[in-house]
Every structure is written in structure tokens, then in C-alpha cells.
Amino acid sequence: xxxxxxxxxxxxxxxxxxxVSISTVSRVFSSPGRISPETSDRVREVARKLRFTPxxxxxxxxxxxxxxIGLVVPDITNPYMTTLLKAAQRVSRGHQTGIFxxxxxxxxxxxxxxxxxxxxxxxxxxxxxxxxxxxxxxEISGLVPLVLVNxxxxxxxxxxxxxxxALRELFDELVEQGHRRIGYLPGPAGSWSNKQRARTVADRAxxxxxxxxxxxxxxxxxxxxxxxxxxxxxxxxxxxxxxxxVLAAGLVEGLRQHGKSVPxxxxxxxxxxxxxxxxxxxxxxxxxxxxxxxxxxxxxLLDSSGPDAGSGPELGVLLDESVGVKATVVRRHSTAAPRSxxx
Amino acid sequence: xxxxxxxxxxxxxxxxxxxVSISTVSRVFSSPGRISPETSDRVREVARKLRFTPxxxxxxxxxxxxxxIGLVVPDITNPYMTTLLKAAQRVSRGHQTGIFxxxxxxxxxxxxxxxxxxxxxxxxxxxxxxxxxxxxxxEISGLVPLVLVNxxxxxxxxxxxxxxxALRELFDELVEQGHRRIGYLPGPAGSWSNKQRARTVADRAxxxxxxxxxxxxxxxxxxxxxxxxxxxxxxxxxxxxxxxxVLAAGLVEGLRQHGKSVPxxxxxxxxxxxxxxxxxxxxxxxxxxxxxxxxxxxxxLLDSSGPDAGSGPELGVLLDESVGVKATVVRRHSTAAPRSxxx
DNA sequence: AGGCATGTGTCAAAGGTTTGCATAGAACCG
DNA sequence: CGGTTCTATGCAAACCTTTGACACATGCCT
Numbered sequence: 001x002x003x004x005x006x007x008x009x010x011x012x013x014x015x016x017x018x019x020v021s022i023s024t025v026s027r028v029f030s031s032p033g034r035i036s037p038e039t040s041d042r043v044r045e046v047a048r049k050l051r052f053t054p055x056x057x058x059x060x061x062x063x064x065x066x067x068x069i070g071l072v073v074p075d076i077t078n079p080y081m082t083t084l085l086k087a088a089q090r091v092s093r094g095h096q097t098g099i100f101x102x103x104x105x106x107x108x109x110x111x112x113x114x115x116x117x118x119x120x121x122x123x124x125x126x127x128x129x130x131x132x133x134x135x136x137x138x139e140i141s142g143l144v145p146l147v148l149v150n151x152x153x154x155x156x157x158x159x160x161x162x163x164x165x166a167l168r169e170l171f172d173e174l175v176e177q178g179h180r181r182i183g184y185l186p187g188p189a190g191s192w193s194n195k196q197r198a199r200t201v202a203d204r205a206x207x208x209x210x211x212x213x214x215x216x217x218x219x220x221x222x223x224x225x226x227x228x229x230x231x232x233x234x235x236x237x238x239x240x241x242x243x244x245x246v247l248a249a250g251l252v253e254g255l256r257q258h259g260k261s262v263p264x265x266x267x268x269x270x271x272x273x274x275x276x277x278x279x280x281x282x283x284x285x286x287x288x289x290x291x292x293x294x295x296x297x298x299x300x301l302l303d304s305s306g307p308d309a310g311s312g313p314e315l316g317v318l319l320d321e322s323v324g325v326k327a328t329v330v331r332r333h334s335t336a337a338p339r340s341x342x343x
Numbered sequence: 344x345x346x347x348x349x350x351x352x353x354x355x356x357x358x359x360x361x362x363v364s365i366s367t368v369s370r371v372f373s374s375p376g377r378i379s380p381e382t383s384d385r386v387r388e389v390a391r392k393l394r395f396t397p398x399x400x401x402x403x404x405x406x407x408x409x410x411x412i413g414l415v416v417p418d419i420t421n422p423y424m425t426t427l428l429k430a431a432q433r434v435s436r437g438h439q440t441g442i443f444x445x446x447x448x449x450x451x452x453x454x455x456x457x458x459x460x461x462x463x464x465x466x467x468x469x470x471x472x473x474x475x476x477x478x479x480x481x482e483i484s485g486l487v488p489l490v491l492v493n494x495x496x497x498x499x500x501x502x503x504x505x506x507x508x509a510l511r512e513l514f515d516e517l518v519e520q521g522h523r524r525i526g527y528l529p530g531p532a533g534s535w536s537n538k539q540r541a542r543t544v545a546d547r548a549x550x551x552x553x554x555x556x557x558x559x560x561x562x563x564x565x566x567x568x569x570x571x572x573x574x575x576x577x578x579x580x581x582x583x584x585x586x587x588x589v590l591a592a593g594l595v596e597g598l599r600q601h602g603k604s605v606p607x608x609x610x611x612x613x614x615x616x617x618x619x620x621x622x623x624x625x626x627x628x629x630x631x632x633x634x635x636x637x638x639x640x641x642x643x644l645l646d647s648s649g650p651d652a653g654s655g656p657e658l659g660v661l662l663d664e665s666v667g668v669k670a671t672v673v674r675r676h677s678t679a680a681p682r683s684x685x686x
Numbered sequence: 687a688g689g690c691a692t693g694t695g696t697c698a699a700a701g702g703t704t705t706g707c708a709t710a711g712a713a714c715c716g
Numbered sequence: 717c718g719g720t721t722c723t724a725t726g727c728a729a730a731c732c733t734t735t736g737a738c739a740c741a742t743g744c745c746t
Contacts (some may be wrong), residue, residue, distance in 0.1 A: 012702080022702090058702035058703040059704075061400040062702085062705085079420065082420045095559075098445075099445070120396065120399050121441060223620075253620070277564070277565045277592075279621055279623075280596070301687090364696050368696075370735090377694075377695090382694080401732035401734085406701090406736095536739085
């Protein structure tokens, strides 16, 4: 009925077949150089023939460390996360490192549970938990090495996309185009990123003495973006910077439903550069750098707990520092000068 | 510098603190009922206080089975896969089951390597490998219980979305609207799903005596969809059914670049219902049922290797059978009657 | 009172690996 | 040639848990 499964070969099997002791075989794989080349070759040959691969569980049990790492995200459905995952995947491949993925449905309790579960079976976890309290995060960091994504908390290493300068640049461009009443469409309330972006834009508006209106908070969904259209129109805003592309796309759709067009009637910008090809007109946005973030995050984890940990910072950063990846603006077709009043 | 990590408590610690033997503590957790309620309570209390959780590695080592399962997909970036993953996640949560995810970049060699890696550390893997040869798949199934997704190979359990009747229905609707020259825009060449869909549509066209033109093969990307537009226009096709939504969205964009509009100039349909909210006009498509597929796949894995395996089929299906979940068509705004010739 | 079923707990082996220590032989030096 | 050092390998403990076999106590039946 079900396919028969044969037991995999163990060190012992290989040792017997090769006429050496178990420890010798073990050393052939784990501390090469201690074994003479001839023995080593013979053992490898036998091992290959027997299709031997070291038992990960047993190894982890004794070394007290697992080859795997965990990735905890609020919503795996978000393209930002999948490209991050994909990038992480690529670097992990060379390291025999498996990646646990947990989607927490944006629930802080689940976040905690999952982290604890992963702590045991991973040598580290990449945690993207925009809502969890900092003290919870610290607590978890006592269980397992952590790298935070898109959030910084004192004393814990993190990687985030730093879009502050890009946001300012984009804001300035809108102003240059003639917009004097610009909206910020917020993302999820508890989100660290949202706070950052909102503050950056607000600061810029203040120093340029341009009016910034902060639209009602949203949950970051496409639907929320659609809904936001009415507020934008009511308030007579001519350009809005959305928390991210999903929201921006929703807003574009919402405006269309009210017979308004982008960018002729109102300009819209996004963030993360994730829906670039899909929405029309092409969204002017800011690169999310999620691939780079994923790559850095896993690299830090891998070599902070790797075989040569302690030999100094390899990424050119202190190990508990937070590193920001600079984002840039990508210009497409969703912004333009505001319609003149007389139109 | 880095956060200090304290060793987690073991059975032994709990046993000593509670004044019982190790085995007693073990049984409190693994075979309840063998231990008297009083002892059990006391032990649990102590365990809680010590923050004890059984060491997964040690447990797996001795039981010869892991709590985790693996998910292997060609491209985690595809929304079909992420919703599948999300659904699987939800059911796994109740089972303390971690999910390994591997993105294989559509590379058969990586698929194989990753499966072998997961085999050791998982109690089963959900394999979505549209390109791998059937014999490779069989081989892997000798290493670890498998559930195939969107592909069926004799003797191996699988779950797939069955859109044959929906495809026929959709095709019929196009014909009713007056289309007489309909195109099929193929997905990745090696893909099992692509073959199924192409054949279903071709069969229907034959029996309805309507002309079906099979467009050039694509790699399934958005860009390929954009490119396909020229062929569609050259051949004077009035409606095209695309392999999936990504391709369909690309095609819509491509047509727009040639000044043609959907559905006025040509009708376009997709598959998977994944980009519904994002493209304009809303895509008429077929539900992918990825969530349901994910849910079923993991459920089969979980209870085929679960504690009560062998107590009979729990899902109402034989354990090595393949189960299809019926897809339905969702009508939006990307199809219409063809322009009459005289326009 | 002796025998027995039942309920509760302990002992020790097993699972596959890593690794500190011991050993044995070889090579080297004086 | 005796002694020292070095290299290659083996032995056995340890990691933490599960589990079959067994021991002990209790209470019941005859």
C-alpha cells in the first residue's frame, strides 16, 4: 500500500563495512584532517555506497545546535516577505540549512508560541514582528539568537530597509510638481515601519512648510486603500504617499471607482516596489530591498552562530548592531503636477 | 555582548525537583493515564515553573520521527503557493508541527537535494514539483511520506485543483458570447497543470467545433504575457484563455501597450484567482483553491503518519489516492462579445 | 491467609552522533 | 638504542528522551 521505507545507514554500518571504528567515520565527516587520506577516502567510498548521511537529530542532540533557522512573519502572503524568503533561501542552500517558516496571522500570541517552538530546533530566527512588544522580543532573544527585520530594538541585531532619504526625495518631488496639500496613507497601527515613514514624511513637510494631512489609520489591506479614496477626495488632497504598494494600489482602484484617474486627478506613490508590473498606471514607489534584507539577515545569523563565530565581525558590522539598507525611489507613472484650480 | 543563553531544563531537572524518576516525568507528558492525577499535577506544576519543554531532537531520535513537515515549491513568490502555505500553516499550528519551506527556483536538481534533506527531519513532505520526473518522485517517496500537489503520479497520494469542468464552462461562455477563434496561452512547458489545462480546452474546442489556436509556449512570467500580445493581435484572436492569472495580467498589459483594450478588443481569462483585486479590469478567472489544497495536503500527511494512522481513511479517501478539489469560474470584467467584423 | 489483579512508579537499554582521553605505532633526536 | 613527540585511531561517556520489563504496594476474592 504505502511505499516501504528502509532504514537509512548509520555511522555504525559504515564503520563495520569499512573496518574502522565509529569515531573514525564520524571524524571523516566532522573534523577532516585528523584522519589519514587513505582511511578517509575508503570511508567516504563506503559511505557513498551505503547512501549514508549523518543523522541530523543525533548530531543536534549532542552538539546542542541545529542546522536550521526560523523565519517568522506576520503574513507570508505579502510579496515583500516572499522575496525576502526567496533571497534567504538562496544563501541558506549552501549551508545545508533548512528554513522553518511561520505565518503568525499578525497575532502576537502566536508569534510568541512559534518563536519558542523554533528556538529549540533552530540555531537562530529571523523575526519580523512589527507588533510584539520590545520586552517580549528581548525575552525570546534569551532563548535563541535573533535577527529582527524592519524594526530596531536596543541591543538586538536587526536589518531593515531604510527609506527615509527616499521618502524625503519623493516628497520633495511632489512639492516641486506643485502639490501643496499632500496626504499620508498609514499602514497598520502598531507597525514600526509605519511609524518611521509617517514621522519622516511629517518632518519633511514641516521643514518645507507644506501641508501634510494624515489620513485615517488602516489595516494595510487593499480594501482599506479602496475605502481611503473617499477621504482623499473629500479633503481635496492632490497627492498621497501610501504606506505601501498594496495600499496604494487599493487607493488607485478606489479613485477609479469614483471616476477619478491617476495621476491626472491625484498623484499616488507606494512603497516596496512589489506590484510594479501589475497595476496600471505603473506605480511610482520606493524599493523595498526585501531581497537584500533577507540576504543580510540570514548571513548575520549564519555567521554569528557559525563555526567561526567570534573571529570578529564578518559583515563589517558589529554583531548586535542594526543595519539599514538604503532604499531608492523608482519613478513610474503615478505622479504628475496637480490639475490647476481652474480646471 | 550577545544575550546570554541559559540551558533549558531537562526531564532530569524536573524529576529531581519533583522527587520522582525521569520516566515518570516523561510519562506525564507522553502517556497520560499511566500516572496518578496527584503525581501528574505536581510534575506539571514543577515543569511549568522550570519552563520545561521536551527536547524535540532527543524525542525524534528515539521515536524515529519528527514533528515537522516540509513544503517544496518551485517558486514561493507565486501567490498560489503562499496562500497554500498559509492554509497549511493554520492546520499545522494545532499539531506543534513546524513547516520547512524550500523554494527550488524551478531546478530539478535542487528539488531532489532539498527533498533528501527534508526527508531526515520531517515526517512528510508536500511536494509541488511540476518538472521532476515521475521516477525521481517515486524514489523520494521511498525516503519519506509524500503528498504531491497539482500533479498525479500512480501510487502516490496527491491533491490537485481540478479545473477541468470550470475550464469547459468558461470556454463555452466565450463561444456563446460569439467568439470563434480562441487562443490558449500556455504556461511553463514541463508543467503537469499546463498539460491538463491545454488538453481540456483543446478537447472542448474540438467537440464544439470551434477553432482553438495554441499560442507559443511561455515560461509563465508576467513579461511573457506582455510579449504574447503581439501574437494574439497578429493572429486575429478575439479571446484568450491564459494558463494563469500572472500570464493573463501580462497579456492585458501587453494589449494595452498596443492600444487595445480588454475586454472591448479582446477577451482574456486567467486561472487561480490570485490577482483579482490588483489588475484592471477585474480578471474573469477560475478559482485556484490553493487554500483548500494546502489544507487537504497537510491533513493527509498529518494523519497518515499520525498517532492513529492505520485506523482507516479519515478524509474519506484512500491514503494513496489522488484527490481533486473542484474549481469554479469567477466572472469579472475581462470578457465580452467580440467586436463585430465591421467595426 | 494466600493468591491475584490493578495501579503506580523505577530501571536500564536504546536511538546516532560527537569528543576528551587513551593507546599504539612511527618517526625523530641525541 | 632509549626516550620523546607526533599522528592515526579506538574507547566510552555524554546529549535527552522513550519504553519494555520489572518491582512494589494495595485491595479484593476465595
